[in-house]
Amino acid sequence: MKLKTALLGAVATVSLAPAAFADAHEGERGRDGQLNIIYWQAPSILNPYLSGGTKDLESASLVIEPLGRYDSTGAMVPYLVDEIPTVANGGVSEDLTSITWKLTEGLLWSDGTPLTSADVVFTAEYCMDPEGGCAQLSKFEGVESVEAIDELTVKVTFGAPQPNPYGPFMGGQSPIIQAAQFAECMGAKAPECTDANFGPIGTGPFVVTDFRTNDVIQLVANENYRDPNKPAFATVTFKGGGDATAAGRSVLETGEFDYAWNLQLAPDVIASMAEAGVGTPVSAFGTLVERLEMNLTDPSPSLEEGVRSTAAAPHPFLSDEAVRRALSMAIDRDLLVEVGYGQAGRPTCNLVPGPEVYASTENTGCLVQDIEGAKALLEGAGWVDSNGDGIREKDGVELRILYQTSTNAVRQDFQALIKEWWGEIGVETELRNIDASVFFGGDPGSPDTFQRFYADVEMYANNFDGTDPQAYLSAYTCDKAPKPESQWQGENINRFCDPAYDALVAELGATADQAERSRIAIELNDMLTKDTMTIVPLVDRGRVSAHANTLGGVVLNTWDSELWNAADWYRIGDNR
Amino acid sequence: MTDTTMTATAVEKPRNKWWDVWAQFRTHKGAVAGLAFLVFITLFVTVGPVLWDVDPGKLNIRNKDVRPIYMVIFDGDAKVSWGNPMGTDNLGRDIMANIMAGGRVSLAVGWTAMILAVFIGTLIGVFAGYFKRLDGLLMRFTDLVLALPLLPLLLVMMLLFRDPLRATFGPENGIFILIVTGIGITSWMQTARIVRGDVMALKEREFVLAARSIGTPARRMITRHLLPNVMSPIMVSATLGLATAIITESALSFLGLGFPSDFPTWGKILFDSVDRMTAFPERVIWPGLAISLTVLAVNYIGDGLRDALDPRIRGH
Numbered sequence: 001m002k003l004k005t006a007l008l009g010a011v012a013t014v015s016l017a018p019a020a021f022a023d024a025h026e027g028e029r030g031r032d033g034q035l036n037i038i039y040w041q042a043p044s045i046l047n048p049y050l051s052g053g054t055k056d057l058e059s060a061s062l063v064i065e066p067l068g069r070y071d072s073t074g075a076m077v078p079y080l081v082d083e084i085p086t087v088a089n090g091g092v093s094e095d096l097t098s099i100t101w102k103l104t105e106g107l108l109w110s111d112g113t114p115l116t117s118a119d120v121v122f123t124a125e126y127c128m129d130p131e132g133g134c135a136q137l138s139k140f141e142g143v144e145s146v147e148a149i150d151e152l153t154v155k156v157t158f159g160a161p162q163p164n165p166y167g168p169f170m171g172g173q174s175p176i177i178q179a180a181q182f183a184e185c186m187g188a189k190a191p192e193c194t195d196a197n198f199g200p201i202g203t204g205p206f207v208v209t210d211f212r213t214n215d216v217i218q219l220v221a222n223e224n225y226r227d228p229n230k231p232a233f234a235t236v237t238f239k240g241g242g243d244a245t246a247a248g249r250s251v252l253e254t255g256e257f258d259y260a261w262n263l264q265l266a267p268d269v270i271a272s273m274a275e276a277g278v279g280t281p282v283s284a285f286g287t288l289v290e291r292l293e294m295n296l297t298d299p300s301p302s303l304e305e306g307v308r309s310t311a312a313a314p315h316p317f318l319s320d321e322a323v324r325r326a327l328s329m330a331i332d333r334d335l336l337v338e339v340g341y342g343q344a345g346r347p348t349c350n351l352v353p354g355p356e357v358y359a360s361t362e363n364t365g366c367l368v369q370d371i372e373g374a375k376a377l378l379e380g381a382g383w384v385d386s387n388g389d390g391i392r393e394k395d396g397v398e399l400r401i402l403y404q405t406s407t408n409a410v411r412q413d414f415q416a417l418i419k420e421w422w423g424e425i426g427v428e429t430e431l432r433n434i435d436a437s438v439f440f441g442g443d444p445g446s447p448d449t450f451q452r453f454y455a456d457v458e459m460y461a462n463n464f465d466g467t468d469p470q471a472y473l474s475a476y477t478c479d480k481a482p483k484p485e486s487q488w489q490g491e492n493i494n495r496f497c498d499p500a501y502d503a504l505v506a507e508l509g510a511t512a513d514q515a516e517r518s519r520i521a522i523e524l525n526d527m528l529t530k531d532t533m534t535i536v537p538l539v540d541r542g543r544v545s546a547h548a549n550t551l552g553g554v555v556l557n558t559w560d561s562e563l564w565n566a567a568d569w570y571r572i573g574d575n576r
Numbered sequence: 577m578t579d580t581t582m583t584a585t586a587v588e589k590p591r592n593k594w595w596d597v598w599a600q601f602r603t604h605k606g607a608v609a610g611l612a613f614l615v616f617i618t619l620f621v622t623v624g625p626v627l628w629d630v631d632p633g634k635l636n637i638r639n640k641d642v643r644p645i646y647m648v649i650f651d652g653d654a655k656v657s658w659g660n661p662m663g664t665d666n667l668g669r670d671i672m673a674n675i676m677a678g679g680r681v682s683l684a685v686g687w688t689a690m691i692l693a694v695f696i697g698t699l700i701g702v703f704a705g706y707f708k709r710l711d712g713l714l715m716r717f718t719d720l721v722l723a724l725p726l727l728p729l730l731l732v733m734m735l736l737f738r739d740p741l742r743a744t745f746g747p748e749n750g751i752f753i754l755i756v757t758g759i760g761i762t763s764w765m766q767t768a769r770i771v772r773g774d775v776m777a778l779k780e781r782e783f784v785l786a787a788r789s790i791g792t793p794a795r796r797m798i799t800r801h802l803l804p805n806v807m808s809p810i811m812v813s814a815t816l817g818l819a820t821a822i823i824t825e826s827a828l829s830f831l832g833l834g835f836p837s838d839f840p841t842w843g844k845i846l847f848d849s850v851d852r853m854t855a856f857p858e859r860v861i862w863p864g865l866a867i868s869l870t871v872l873a874v875n876y877i878g879d880g881l882r883d884a885l886d887p888r889i890r891g892h
Contacts, residue, residue, distance in 0.1 A: 233594065245851045266666065270850050301739040337638060409851050412837040413667055419838060420635050430747045431836045447735070454739075 042240025044543030061561035064202035122179035131187035163512035172561035286558025292451030322381035607880020608872035621679035636668035692760030701771025806883030815878030
């Protein structure tokens with residue numbers, strides 16, 4: 001054990017300078033008192049299986065943990081297991097159809113009961129329940145069975161060879177929940193278990209003491225956490241809501257909070273805040289892409305509920321590929337980057353901008369703005385302005401677009417710019433912005449969520465955790481479209497449906513060779529972007545967050561939850 | 577002899593009542609200043625765009641972050657241009673044109689919501705005060721509406737009626753109707769209470785008794801005898817209502833609700849500028865000043881009108 005600790009310490013020293021610094025801050029649990037975290041999108045639930053929102057996933061990552069996480073370089077790190085199973089160590093079978101996880105001995109839930117393989121098996125059953133509409137179902141793609149071999153061993157068997165068997169139980173989107181707590185919450189009853197969804201029992205460094213929906217979470221250190229010296233903080237206040245500006249100010253200028261997530265602010269604004277010298281903005285590039293999603297189904301309010309924005313009603317003009325392509329050609333992505341992100345962004349035409357092996361380098365056609373080309377394309381497709389009102393039409397259908405996004409200064413600037421460009425090619429745009437907590441809230445009862453998509457075009461950013469885009473790309477298969485029957489859950493926001501795409505996703509799932517996988521992933525990426533213009537990527541965004549200068553141990557991670565190593569955070573100096 | 581008698585008769589000529597009101601109003605310096613400012617700001621937002629012919633939504637990204645022209649006095653190197661006397665925002669939109677366009681919306685919302693609120697308030701107040709049978713019912717209804725919080729109510733209205741109104745009247749008019757109705761139906765209660773009280777007092781006066789004794793019907797009684805006599809409290813509450821409506825609209829826009837993001841109002845311009853408040857203070861000062869001064873001006877006018885319309889004060 002001693003040797004192992006020493007070795008781990010050595011590895012940490014070599015790999016990460018800040019972590020090495022952390023070694024000098026050993027001490028008893030809870031020594032550093034209070035930690036204040038602010039997320040300007042307020043968490044509405046702490047169960048990642050019922051919400052696609054990043055804010056919900058990340059707040060939950062303080063409490064519940066997966067078997068392994070991705071670190072800041074994209075490499076896999078064991079959390080609840082001793083080692084990540086691979087073909088080399090025998091954890092993954094030679095034929096790639098099964099993976100066997102061995103839980104670390106002696107792990108306890110925060111209520112003191114032992115963590116067993118039954119909990120892991122239950123987690124899989126919970127998400128894969130056919131009545132449940134699990135938000136992370138794509139993580140369990142291809143899973144045939146999950147079975148407990150003994151108290152600490154779990155075997156996941158796939159229906160076909162699975163070259164990337166790290167979908168289930170890896171990363172912040174697929175944490176382990178306690179079987180005893182969620183036993184009564186299977187299937188359609190899942191959203192009704194308020195106590196469990198708002199205060200899950202976990203193995204993570206902190207325990208929820210008070211959860212107020214869309215407001216604030218109070219947490220205390222987990223007495224049963226596996227490392228007796230962690231976490232350094234005794235209590236955590238996780239404040240949600242407000243806006244990015246206020247969050248940035250509270251960390252960078254006033255110092256009321258220690259950590260602010262995702263400061264999506266204009267570059268000059270962040271720089272002027274940082275001049276106060278109280279905190280530091282940190283940034284890293286990942287796979288976060290700000291994109292326009294084209295609705296392939298008709299969101300018209302004249303349609304009845306249940307038909308509106310579902311595959312039953314194709315979109316009157318966005319189902320025409322020429323229109324989607326022209327809309328993309330009219331956009332000057334360089335200018336968007338300059339206005340919105342500065343150094344923290346770069347123009348892209350790819351849904352999967354990284355890691356390098358999966359990036360489609362050929363796909364650069366959208367980078368140059370071409371207003372005249374867009375006009376010619378629309379003319380050619382029969383969209384002409386015959387009644388002289390400045391808006392093109394065809395067969396009585398006018399190109400009028402409702403363009404929605406969340407309330408955020410940079411996004412409203414983007415909206416204004418894009419509206420102007422679309423105006424130049426004869427497309428009228430109506431703008432709408434919706435409070436971020438509602439837009440990303442995933443509430444099946446609200447008409448304003450991004451999944452519901454009651455608009456023609458919407459803009460937001462999304463990414464995938466881990467380094468493999470398979471789960472991300474498989475979200476665009478026909479069956480994952482949000483619809484009333486699935487409580488409007490699902491990640492195929494555009495309702496894209498192409499049997500060839502589904503077949504290629506299946507092929508990706510059966511290919512192990514890295515070169516071949518790259519080729520298929522790039523082809524899938526191209527099908528969604530440059531071939532069909534279903535998704536119109538705008539900017540590859542670096543993540544910018546900020547931490548107080550007195551908060552140590554922060555390693556910004558774009559491959560998993562930003563709070564992935566909150567157990568290692570500590571206070572610098574004595575000014576607590 | 578005859579001459580002097582002639583002059584005396586000429587002086588007896590009756591003066592117009594409104595002339596007296598104006599004479600009294602003029603003695604209130606604040607009210608006159610307020611009126612002058614209201615006329616100015618109204619002209620600024622209505623005639624202004626005709627003279628200053630710049631599209632408020634026109635982006636000119638190469639000409640962004642221009643400072644107002646007076647910055648030259650403090651800083652010779654400041655980026656200024658006579659083409660944009662109040663400067664431009666971070667996307668190069670002209671701030672002066674935006675304040676004009678925004679003011680038109682804010683004032684239009686203010687006036688329309690105020691007229692709606694005063695109309696409803698007077699109607700309910702007069703009926704409650706004049707017809708004893710309706711009194712209890714209408715006043716309890718007033719209490720009920722008083723207890724409704726405005727912002728959550730507007731949020732619910734937004735959710736329920738936004739799509740149908742947008743389909744019928746278009747995005748901007750739909751939201752305009754929604755906001756005006758929202759403010760209108762939640763701010764008539766004070767007017768109703770004041771009017772009811774005055775009507776009840778007037779009802780017992782001798783001239784009403786006299787009118788009733790010659791068989792004046794209720795409709796005539798209200799329009800001929802009661803309404804003219806409660807005109808002064810109505811006008812005062814109307815000016816206060818205008819101020820409240822402008823502030824409520826600004827608050828809604830400031831919260832990011834209400835009008836679409838490309839549709840400027842004073843509150844919206846404030847909201848968009850808060851991020852860069854320290855670097856470009858003028859972007860919050862101008863719309864903020866416009867809101868505050870308009871509301872202050874209207875309050876002063878209300879104050880002056882109250883004095884001017886009260887015959888007891890006017891007599892002195």
